[in-house]
Amino acid sequence: MQEMREGFMRLLRFRHACKLFDETRPVARADLDYVLEAGRLAPSSLGLEPWRFLVIEDHTLRRHLRPACWNQSQITSASAVVVILALTAELRSETGYARRMLRRLVATDGELDEAMQIYHGITHGDLNAWSVAQCHIAAAEMMLAAAAIGIDSCPMGGFEPEAVAEVLAIDRSRFEVALLLALGYRNQPQPPKHRLALDQIVEYR
Numbered sequence: 556m557q558e559m560r561e562g563f564m565r566l567l568r569f570r571h572a573c574k575l576f577d578e579t580r581p582v583a584r585a586d587l588d589y590v591l592e593a594g595r596l597a598p599s600s601l602g603l604e605p606w607r608f609l610v611i612e613d614h615t616l617r618r619h620l621r622p623a624c625w626n627q628s629q630i631t632s633a634s635a636v637v638v639i640l641a642l643t644a645e646l647r648s649e650t651g652y653a654r655r656m657l658r659r660l661v662a663t664d665g666e667l668d669e670a671m672q673i674y675h676g677i678t679h680g681d682l683n684a685w686s687v688a689q690c691h692i693a694a695a696e697m698m699l700a701a702a703a704i705g706i707d708s709c710p711m712g713g714f715e716p717e718a719v720a721e722v723l724a725i726d727r728s729r730f731e732v733a734l735l736l737a738l739g740y741r742n743q744p745q746p747p748k749h750r751l752a753l754d755q756i757v758e759y760r
Contacts, residue, residue, distance in 0.1 A: 566702040571748060573707035575632055576739030582634040586704055590738065591637070593700030597693040601674055603656050605646060605686040606693050607730065609638040609723065616722075623718030624735065629709045633737035638723065639694055640730040641686035648678055683731050690733035701738055711735040 591608055599605060611617055612635045621630040630636055645652040657670045677685055698708045716732045719725070725732065 566699055568748065569705075569745075570698055570702040570708065571745050572709045573629070573737070573739070573741050574709065575628055575742045576634065576707065576737065577742040578632050578739075580634065580740040582706055582738055582740075586706060587635060587738070589704060590697050590700045590706065594637075594639075594693040594697040597696040599689045599692065600677070600685070601653070601657060601670060602660050603646070603653060603674075603689070605642040606690045606733070607640040607642065609640060609725070611636045611638060611723070620719065620722050623722055624711060624714040627711065627713060629711060629737040630735075632739065632742070633709070634739040635737075637697070637736040637738065638719070638725075638732060639690045639734045639736060640725065641683065641690045641733040642729070643683050643686060643731050644729045646678070646682055646686060648675065687731055687733040694734050694736055697736060705740075706738055707741045709737040711737060 587610065591610070594606070594608060595604075611620065614631065617631050617633075617636060620636070621627070624630050642652075644650070653674050654667070654671060657667055657674070661667045661670060694710055698710065701708045712734060714732070714735060717727070719732050719735075720727045720730075
């Protein structure tokens with residue numbers, strides 16, 4: 556158990572927002588699939604899995620994408636960029652998506668009705684923001700999975716959603732661009748990690 560604890564802490568310390576990747580070192584497809592599988596297995600509220608992953612490996616396409624991402628070098632120096640799309644239109648109650656997904660998880664019609672009541676509570680709020688927040692959970696799991704196999708990552712919230720959607724032909728009536736995740740191998744030493752102390756951010760009651 557102690558070895559597992561220490562191993563996990565090493566992953567957390569290895570992971571950092573890599574700003575410049577080694578363009579000569581591609582990430583193998585099997586390793587990309589490993590990272591994406593971690594996203595697939597991520598937890599989501601009510602098990603609705605409101606994400607889809609668009610993997611951009613083509614360098615020409617990433618070069619066109621870069622201006623839509625505030626010209627950040629990670630877009631073109633990374634081996635691949637995962638565009639995490641948040642479901643929006645499908646999550647509306649009338650589509651039946653939520654009922655189909657929830658049916659997998661419950662044993663009775665009564666439990667399904669109860670779960671749908673909770674879901675209706677969610678849909679009365681900002682459904683798009685809820686869906687995007689769920690996608691960030693998947694991104695966190697993918698970054699840890701990448702770290703576990705020595706792959707660096709950078710979560711990227713700096714982009715223009717409309718421009719990204721235009722470059723990648725994403726239907727914004729169905730999806731919100733939640734986050735971009737650049738993956739590759741670092742080209743520079745990892746910078747020091749700065750964090751507040753635990754007693755500065757935690758309060759027990």
